[in-house]
Amino acid sequence: MDWQFDGIPLHPLLVHLTTVSVPVAALTTIVTAAWPAARRWLAVGAPVIALVALVSVPLATSSGEWLEHRERETALLERHTELADGLLPWSIAVFVLLTLWWGWHRFAAPRVADAGLARAVGIVGPVLLVAAGIGSLVEVVVIGHAGAVSVWKG
Helix, strand or coil, rough: CEEEEECCCHHHHHHHHHHHHHHHHHHHHHHHHHCCCHHHHHHHHHHHHHHHHHHHHHHHHHHHHHCCCCCCHHHHHHHHHHHHCHHHHHHHHHHHHHHHHHHHHHHHHHHCCHHHHHHHHHHHHHHHHHHHHHHHHHHHHHHHHHHHHHCCCC
């Protein structure tokens, strides 16, 4: 695919979508895990936000790979592109966990009679959500910083 519009690479535009949507999804994940009222208020909106973030990641990485083949290769650019490959698993985790968390509370939790299972999910779920949220936040910051360094110091 030709990742440019009117001769200008689309990567910077798609990166901005990713650098906004991934942290918003991560913060939504953390808030949803830590604050039950937010879970009810956000409802299916939280997984939708995470889906936007998830879709933005391969768009940004694909356009970045396209651009990488057209730029002078440097160690800084190589570091940025290697780091970028690590964001997709975090985005998948955020989306999957938020969707499961929403589905659990919407459909399963009201029907579960086993208090032990409900307690286990109530403990493990938020821990996994917070871990995925923090992991994706850290990853997007590290990748973004490496990208900025490669542009401005490379």
